[in-house]
Amino acid sequence: MGSERGGGRPAWIGAGVLLAILGFCVTVAGAAALKPDAGLESGWATINHSMALVQRLEALLAQGNGSDVVLRVQTVNSDEVKVIQAHALVLSLHSEVFEELLQARNGSTLVLTELAECAAVFDKFTRYLYCGEISVSLDQAVPLHKLASKYRVWALRQGLSLYMRQHMASDSPAGHVVGWYQYATQTGDAALRDGCLQYLSWNLSSVMQSGEWVAMGDGLLLTLLQRSDLVLHSELELFEALEAWAAQNRPDAAAAESALRAVRYAMIPPQQLFRLQKQSPLLLRYQESVRDLLFLAFQFHAASPQQLAKYFDVNCSLFTPRNYLSPAWGAPWVINNPTRDDRSTSFQTQLGPSGHDAGKRVTWNALFSPRWLPLNLRAPYGEHAGSMLPARADGGGGGGGGVGGSAGHPRIIVTPATSSADFAGVSFQKTVIVAARQQGKAVVRHVYNFHQSTEETGDFLANADLQRRASEYLIDNSLYLHIVVKPIYHTLVIAKK
Ligand SMILES: *[C@@H]1O[C@H](CO)[C@@H](O)[C@H](O)[C@H]1NC(C)=O
Ligand SMILES: *[C@@H]1O[C@H](CO)[C@@H](O)[C@H](O)[C@H]1NC(C)=O
Ligand SMILES: *[C@@H]1O[C@H](CO)[C@@H](O)[C@H](O)[C@H]1NC(C)=O
Ligand SMILES: *[C@@H]1O[C@H](CO)[C@@H](O)[C@H](O)[C@H]1NC(C)=O
Ligand SMILES: *[C@@H]1O[C@H](CO)[C@@H](O)[C@H](O)[C@H]1NC(C)=O
DSSP states (O other), X not given: OOOOOSSSOOEEEOOOHHHHHHTOOEEXXXXXXXXXXXXXXXXXXXEOOHHHHHHHHHHHHHHOTTOOEEEEEEETTSOOEEEEEEOHHHHHHHOHHHHHHHHHOSTTEEEEEEOHHHHHTHHHHHHHHHHSOEEEOGGGHHHHHHHHHHTTOHHHHHHHHHHHHXXXXXXXXXXXXXXXXXXHHHHTOHHHHHHXXXXXXXXXXXXXXXXXXXXXXXXXXXXXXXXXXXXXXXXXXXXXXXXXXXXXHOOOHHHHHHHHHTSOGGGSOHHHHHHHHHHOHHHHHTHHHXXXXXXXXXXXXXXXXXXXXXXXXXXXXXGOOOEEOSGGGEEEEEEESTTSSOEEEEEEEESOSSTTTTTOEEEEEEEEEEEEOOGGGSOOBTBTHHHHSOSSTTGGGTTOTTTTTOOOEEEEEEEESSOGGGGTTEEEEEEEEEEEEETTEEEEEEEEEESSBGGGGSOTTTTXXXXXXXXXXXXXXEEEEEEEEXXXXXXXXXXXX
């Protein structure tokens, strides 16, 4: 039993739950809760044969010695039956469902009926019940999760849920995240569902190029289209992906119209909008449904957005940017050796997405401090604290004297290089997108929004542990950031009464 199925790299979950229950580790001379290091001094030692126990339990399952219950695993809509010689005590240890079934059973046989995909991994599942460990591949995660849920083996269910959240980025020919999302929604695993949504939202550019995108149902598609935190190249990219999705999925008119109305046309430059309006088969077909939005977008591009707001009540989300990676909106920032010292960079963005502002440039300065301390937390230096200390707690790679030992937090501030008097009516929301390693790939892990300083978020890189070489936030010893500057036209976005 337990032969490996499926192609993907298997991952091991869990540990000797059973061993803990059986209390197999013998502490010589008795004391139960002895710490190993304390033991060395006083002559205590732990004899640990837990691996051997696991092997024996595995043999017990494989050979069926002393079995007191036969599991007949039937497959729905099939004659296939799997027979497992099992032990009531072991099954009941993990699962109250098994306990009840076993108490109610008639004779020595317990008949179980499973879906084909679950029957296929049932051996693995029972082996987990005996040995407390299991290897999983991408395609086995859902059927095992179903079994763990059905028999209420909570530790396994949690382990599988975590496995899935950590393997969103793994390669699979047809994609797996959309399937996991659907499954999580059906089964009520909110953490998994949100994990899937977040991965799809924050890695949308890659997702749109993968098989996952066209595999989405219209419900999930609309859920994504309504989010402002999507990380993608541009709104045009989203529109084109929507067109590809519609060509493949042939949605009904209601679904197509809802999807088309969720596109933020004002974020697409007018030159591109002309082209879409004339050439996009999807827009041509549903032009009546989005005519008002397109008209509003063209008005937005035609004059200053403040003027527009004076005359019209407008739809807020149309004017709210998402996290666009294209150069007009911000810049990538790769910080090598991020714990070493302060770094700065500067970049330019458009003043705003309106055709009226897109040609105007704003220059931004960004400063990254790895160990910044707020003033009130800095080490006290008597009366001189305010005047004598350097502005930065880590000493900025210079003398560094005095404050070296204090533990500050990473911080980024983004300020305009030119006077902000030119920016009347526009405020700039800054977003820092942080990537981390998952299964050897860079995946967007955090999206932090702030006005000027990441202090405002309270948890910027709070768990990144950049000091640790193995930190998942360090990719080739570098921190991968992308700063997006989102001009918000207040008069347009603040809802009118
Ligand atoms: C016993 O050994 C196993 C593997 O050999 C290990 O995982 C486990 O932590 C050990 N237990 C104790 C109490 O040292
Ligand atoms: C199971 O029984 C067989 C003989 O029936 C014996 O050879 C084997 O050692 C037993 N296995 C275990 C784990 O007790
Ligand atoms: C138990 O099984 C026997 C035959 O296998 C059957 O005659 C009997 O009715 C069953 N009892 C219950 C309570 O299901
Ligand atoms: C996730 O998205 C980021 C930003 O678009 C990209 O750099 C990265 O390669 C993506 N990762 C995967 C696994 O698709
Ligand atoms: C704004 O647009 C959204 C999405 O297109 C739509 O659902 C909503 O009804 C619109 N609201 C107003 C006030 O037009």
